[in-house]
Amino acid sequence: xxxxxxxxxxxxxxxxxxxxxxxxxxxxxxxxxxxxxxxxxxxxxxxxxxxxxxxxxxxxxxxxxxxxxxxxxxxxxxxxxxxxxxxxxxxxxxxxxxxxxxxxxxxxxxxxxxxxxxxxxxxxxxxxxxxxxxxxxxxxxxxxxxxxxxxxxxxxxxxxxxxxxxxxxxxxxxxxxxxxxxxxxxxxxxxxxxxxxxxxxxxxxxxxxxxxxxxxxxxxxxxxxxxxxxxxxxxxxxxxxxxxxxxxxxxxxxxxxxxxxxxxxxxxxxxxxxxxxxxxxxxxxxxxxxxxxxxxxxxxxxxxxxxxxxxxxxxxxxxxxxxxxxxxxxxxxxxxxxxxxxxxxxxxxxxxxxxxxxxxxxxxxxxxxxxxxxxxxxxxxx
Numbered sequence: 300x301x302x303x304x305x306x307x308x309x310x311x312x313x314x315x316x317x318x319x320x321x322x323x324x325x326x327x328x329x330x331x332x333x334x335x336x337x338x339x340x341x342x343x344x345x346x347x348x349x350x351x352x353x354x355x356x357x358x359x360x361x362x363x364x365x366x367x368x369x370x371x372x373x374x375x376x377x378x379x380x381x382x383x384x385x386x387x388x389x390x391x392x393x394x395x396x397x398x399x400x401x402x403x404x405x406x407x408x409x410x411x412x413x414x415x416x417x418x419x420x421x422x423x424x425x426x427x428x429x430x431x432x433x434x435x436x437x438x439x440x441x442x443x444x445x446x447x448x449x450x451x452x453x454x455x456x457x458x459x460x461x462x463x464x465x466x467x468x469x470x471x472x473x474x475x476x477x478x479x480x481x482x483x484x485x486x487x488x489x490x491x492x493x494x495x496x497x498x499x500x501x502x503x504x505x506x507x508x509x510x511x512x513x514x515x516x517x518x519x520x521x522x523x524x525x526x527x528x529x530x531x532x533x534x535x536x537x538x539x540x541x542x543x544x545x546x547x548x549x550x551x552x553x554x555x556x557x558x559x560x561x562x563x564x565x566x567x568x569x570x571x572x573x574x575x576x577x578x579x580x581x582x583x584x585x586x587x588x589x590x591x592x593x594x595x596x597x598x599x600x601x602x603x604x605x606x607x608x609x610x611x612x613x614x615x616x617x618x619x620x621x622x623x624x625x626x627x628x629x630x631x632x633x634x635x636x637x638x639x640x641x642x643x644x645x646x647x648x649x650x651x652x653x654x655x656x657x658x659x660x661x662x663x664x665x666x667x668x669x670x671x672x673x674x675x676x677x678x679x680x681x
Contacts, residue, residue, distance in 0.1 A: 352429070353393040355409050360416040361386040364440040367420040369449050371429040372468065376454040377437035386436040389418055394430045450487070461497070472511075488526070508545075514538075564600070582664075586671060587612075592655040601664040604657060605671040611649050613656040617642045618666035626670050 367373055378386055391409060406424040411417070418439075422431065427448045441461045445451050451463050454473040461477045463470050467486040474493030482489050484503040491501075491511030500520045501509055508526040519538035521528060523545040530540075531550040538554060540547060544562040551569035558565055558576040565576055567585040574593040576583050582600040587593050589610055595602050602618065608626065616623070621641045623629065629645040636642075646653050659666045 351392055352395050353407070355389075355391040357389045357391070357409075357411050357418070358387060359389045359411055359418055359436065360413075361436045362416060362438050362440075363389065363411075363436055364415075364417045365389075365420070365433070365435055365442065366417055367422075367431075367443045367445075369420065369422045369425070369431065369443070369445050370447050371422055371425045371427050371431060371445075372450040372452075373420075373431040373433065373443060373445065374452040374454070375433045375435055375439075375441060375443075375456065376452075377456055378434045380437070386438070388434075389436070389439075390434040391420070392432045394432060395428060491530075583659075587657055590655075591657075593657045593659070595657075595659040597661050597664055599663045600661065601667070602659045602661045603667045603669075604659050605669055606647065606657070607672060608648075608670045610647050611653060611655075613644070613646050613651060613653040614668065615642075615644050615656060615658045616666045616668060617659070618661035619663055620665040622665060622667045624667075624669035627668055 365375065378388060380386065389411070393407065407422040408420070410419045418435070420431065422429070423446060437455070437457050439456065440458045441453055441456060441463070443451050443462070444464045445468050446466050448467045449465065450468040450470070451465055452471040452473070453461060453463065453475060455475070457476040459478045461475055461479070462481045464483045465485065465487050469487040469490065470482050470484055471490045471492065472480070472482070472495055475495050475497070477497040480495055480497040481500045482502070484507045486505050486507060487503070488508040488510070489501055489503055491514070494513040494515055495511060497516045498518045499514050499516055501511070502522045503509055503526055504524050506526045507523060509521055509523055509528045509530070511530045513532045514530060515534040517536050519533055519535045521530060522541040524543050526545045527548070528540065528542050528545050529548040533549065533552045533554070533556070535554045538552065538556045540549065540556065541559040542561070542563050546563045547558060547560050547565040549567045552567065552574070553571060555573045556570060556575070558567070560576070560578045560581050562578070562580050564582045565578060565584070567574065567576070569586050569588055570593070571588040571590045574585060574587065574591060576585060576593070576595050578597045578600055580599040581597060582602070583595050583597050584603040585593065585595065586605040587610065589607055592612065593604070595604065614629070617640060619640065621643050623643065628648055630650050632643065632645040634643050659668070
């Protein structure tokens with residue numbers, strides 16, 4: 300069954316609607332915002348340029364699946380656990396800017412099926428200036444598709460699946476705990492605030508940017524086309540990061556990491572496991588910490604390797620030029636130079652054989668090796 304302000308009589312029970320103005324002959328009584336809030340709907344605080352158009356209060360399962368297909372923006376956050384300890388309600392509020400007078404609310408439909416436990420929101424033809432705000436049970440699975448310029452925000456949800464697709468709009472994830480997190484942005488940006496827990500797959504197209512604070516899970520896949528890709532910390536068993544021409548900036552990475560960046564530069568400020576980075580024309584600058592190993596390759600760009608002075612590993616450096624800082628202690632050095640290439644091999648801080656190796660190759664660029672303390676690699680001033 301569908302509830303809309305123009306097609307269903309409102310009540311003060313578990314299923315309610317309120318409309319700023321009726322689109323047809325009114326079948327539900329006009330309820331003021333104050334009296335609507337005074338029942339069981341959580342308080343909302345519209346900004347000065349937003350006014351509520353319509354609201355629903357629904358009785359749902361604590362393990363509801365939210366499916367939304369929208370032409371407008373939506374924000375989803377968890378139901379207040381103190382006000383609703385059984386987590387069996389969902390509240391939906393439709394807001395618009397003061398300047399928008401032509402909102403096709405008749406195109407907005409809300410439907411909850413008790414058997415499948417699916418809450419469906421359909422607003423594909425609703426004006427993009429409209430925003431839907433939703434309070435849902437914290438364990439609700441999320442499937443949202445936003446068309447046009449619709450933005451999506453999902454905050455503090457703890458679910459099995461969280462999937463978001465946007466076209467020109469942006470996606471914000473705030474402190475999500477999920478088994479599977481998937482975001483596809485075809486033109487907008489993706490931002491992660493707090494920690495995103497789960498197996499993560501994030502991708503943007505065009506100039507879309509990925510900017511995430513922390514990822515934590517088993518497997519991570521993050522990619523951009525031309526936009527910046529920035530993740531401050533990754534905790535995972537394995538991670539894959541890629542870009543066509545965007546700059547890749549990674550903070551500290553725990554677990555194996557593979558980076559493919561065709562034309563953009565790559566900077567990684569910490570890796571203590573196996574690291575593999577490849578590029579056609581971009582520069583590579585990485586910090587390999589204690590216990591780490593690396594394979595670094597750029598065809599036309601430069602490769603810079605930073606290591607702690609205590610690292611014990613073999614090194615194989617090959618480039619149009621090779622520069623090793625004087626403070627680097629290298630044993631068993633082998634040097635081979637031709638007209639187009641210099642190759643230097645050796646062992647850091649111990650004689651061979653060694654378990655781990657750092658291989659850096661720049662066919663037409665330079666290879667540099669220097670020491671840097673772990674504290675310096677934190678970039679606390681940035």
